[in-house]
Amino acid sequence: MKEASTDNIQFRNEFSSGIKTYQDVSKEQESLNAQLLIKAGFINPELSGVYTYTRLGCEVLKNIENLTREHMSKWGGEILMSSLQPVESWEITDRLENMSSLFEARGANDISRKLNSSRYILGPTHEEIATPLAKRYIKSYRDLPFAFYQIQTKFRNEARPKSGLLRGREFRMKDLYSFHASEEDFLEFYEIMKKEYMLLFEDLGLADDTFITLADGGNFTEKFSHEFQTLLPQGEDIIYLDRKNNIAYNKEIVNEENANRLGVNFDELEQVTASEVGNIFPLDFKYSQPFDLTYTTKEGDTKPIYMGCYGLGTSRLMGVIAEKFADEKGLVWPERIAPAKYHIVTVSKDNKDIAHEKSKELFEVIGKDSLWDRRTKVTVGEKLNDADLIGCPFRLVVSPKSIENGGIEVKRRASDVVEYMDMEELFNKYGKTR
RNA sequence: CGGGGAGUAGUUCAGAUGGCUAGAACGCUGCAUUUGGGAUGCAGAGGUCGCAGGUUCAAGUCCUGUCUCCCCGACCA
Numbered sequence: 101m102k103e104a105s106t107d108n109i110q111f112r113n114e115f116s117s118g119i120k121t122y123q124d125v126s127k128e129q130e131s132l133n134a135q136l137l138i139k140a141g142f143i144n145p146e147l148s149g150v151y152t153y154t155r156l157g158c159e160v161l162k163n164i165e166n167l168t169r170e171h172m173s174k175w176g177g178e179i180l181m182s183s184l185q186p187v188e189s190w191e192i193t194d195r196l197e198n199m200s201s202l203f204e205a206r207g208a209n210d211i212s213r214k215l216n217s218s219r220y221i222l223g224p225t226h227e228e229i230a231t232p233l234a235k236r237y238i239k240s241y242r243d244l245p246f247a248f249y250q251i252q253t254k255f256r257n258e259a260r261p262k263s264g265l266l267r268g269r270e271f272r273m274k275d276l277y278s279f280h281a282s283e284e285d286f287l288e289f290y291e292i293m294k295k296e297y298m299l300l301f302e303d304l305g306l307a308d309d310t311f312i313t314l315a316d317g318g319n320f321t322e323k324f325s326h327e328f329q330t331l332l333p334q335g336e337d338i339i340y341l342d343r344k345n346n347i348a349y350n351k352e353i354v355n356e357e358n359a360n361r362l363g364v365n366f367d368e369l370e371q372v373t374a375s376e377v378g379n380i381f382p383l384d385f386k387y388s389q390p391f392d393l394t395y396t397t398k399e400g401d402t403k404p405i406y407m408g409c410y411g412l413g414t415s416r417l418m419g420v421i422a423e424k425f426a427d428e429k430g431l432v433w434p435e436r437i438a439p440a441k442y443h444i445v446t447v448s449k450d451n452k453d454i455a456h457e458k459s460k461e462l463f464e465v466i467g468k469d470s471l472w473d474r475r476t477k478v479t480v481g482e483k484l485n486d487a488d489l490i491g492c493p494f495r496l497v498v499s500p501k502s503i504e505n506g507g508i509e510v511k512r513r514a515s516d517v518v519e520y521m522d523m524e525e526l527f528n529k530y531g532k533t534r
Numbered sequence: 535c536g537g538g539g540a541g542u543a544g545u546u547c548a549g550a551u552g553g554c555u556a557g558a559a560c561g562c563u564g565c566a567u568u569u570g571g572g573a574u575g576c577a578g579a580g581g582u583c584g585c586a587g588g589u590u591c592a593a594g595u596c597c598u599g600u601c602u603c604c605c606c607g608a609c610c611a
Contacts, residue, residue, distance in 0.1 A: 122545070123545080123546085123560065123572070124547090124559095124560065125545085126604085127546085127604095129603095129604070130604080130605065147603090195611080198611095199611065200610075201610065201611080224611070227611085256610080258609085259535065259609055260535095260607090260608090260610095262605085325611095336610090381611085409611090445570095447570065448569080449568080449569060478569090479568085479569055479570090479571080479572070480570045481570070481572055481573085482571080482572045482573085483569095483570095483571090484570070484571050484572090485571060486572085488571090497570080500570095501570070502570095
């Protein structure tokens with residue numbers, strides 16, 4: 101294999117990484133996250149509310165989802181349910197007519213009339229798969245509690261997609277389903293998940309601005325569900341925030357009845373806009389009943405199963421984080437989910453000098469946690485601007501000037517402080533990888 | 535689904551009242567010069583003007599239909 105030597109921004113020794121930034125992005129898209137993510141080459145719009153995750157965006161999405169896996173795998177095993185779902189199951193739960201955002205796919209189409217005429221639902225959520233699936237695993241009280249999760253592309257035919265990744269027709273979501281013998285057991289697990297979600301938001305750098313928010317249970321239940329709302333000026337939701345008690349209330353449940361029920365004076369609370377990045381629901385018997393999901397008790401009785409479901413919008417999180425931390429120069433990624441920790445910028449006329457040699461060594465030693473801008477046909481200014489736009493946590497400039505000053509010029513994306521050090525000092529101080 | 539705006543080069547856009555052999559900037563290709571904050575010069579390539587009908591000697595421009603995108607609202611397990 102020939103050495104990767106194209107004049108590009110290199111990533112992980114890929115021959116050609118396909119990483120490109122764009123100077124002009126249509127002003128049509130108003131939302132900051134879409135503007136920046138398109139400009140910086142993280143996503144590409146395909147249809148209204150539908151995006152491709154290009155090289156850098158795919159990396160960020162994977163990082164968010166792998167972090168999510170670390171937390172969820174403590175409590176349930178990962179599976180991958182089908183995206184196409186049988187219409188019959190949706191008839192059983194009576195959601196075929198009641199959910200407005202269903203996409204329907206038909207087996208018989210213009211391309212192949214030989215196929216049957218079966219109708220499918222393009223999965224917007226997975227209770228209709230998860231519940232019957234659980235029947236295969238749960239027979240006895242000995243099988244409980246039980247939980248599994250998946251991370252998958254969901255499809256919802258939103259009337260109006262908007263705000264880039266914040267609200268699409270196709271988006272990524274983690275959904276976990278839990279099954280319990282009793283309500284007490286369910287509630288215990290529900291609290292565990294709340295804590296686990298907050299730990300995840302801490303890793304994502306969002307903990308300080310994310311609040312558990314009481315919300316409508318939807319057509320799942322009469323009980324409240326709990327949303328995780330991240331403060332964001334461009335968010336879709338208005339929440340009533342009680343900072344003192346660290347809890348919030350979605351505007352949709354703010355009324356006199358709930359004021360009395362909860363003993364809360366909503367007028368005293370702060371109204372803020374936020375984006376719903378997660379939502380967890382007590383499902384009670386809402387799905388176990390129609391699918392006849394039961395277990396046998398120690399005494400030999402047959403009882404229905406308590407269920408809960410726990411959603412997290414991984415692609416929406418990417419949009420929220422992009423938008424929340426961005427500054428006038430571009431994206432600013434939290435270290436755990438950035439496409440790379442280090443963005444190496446080489447200042448070299450022809451990639452034949454000492455700056456290039458040192459950059460190459462740096463890139464090879466750091467390995468997968470670095471991007472290397474080794475382009476020679478663009479000016480330094482353009483490379484520095486691109487580094488700011490892409491938003492990796494650290495920028496490492498290797499140039500005649502930096503070498504004169506002691507080696508590598510190190511600057512954090514979120515700071516203006518510039519330091520000079522050699523490779524050993526760099527790794528001692530900031531680590532080789534994340 | 536209601537209201538508003540827009541579809542012209544790879545991208546961002548300009549092309550009142552029909553005359554276009556369709557432009558600019560950026561990007562792209564080649565050569566030379568250039569390298570610390572979005573280079574310089576020279577030479578090039580690149581378009582069924584969203585799609586389908588219609589009016590006209592003549593349509594990017596006018597009419598009808600249709601599709602798509604964006605924004606506001608309604609909706610949003």
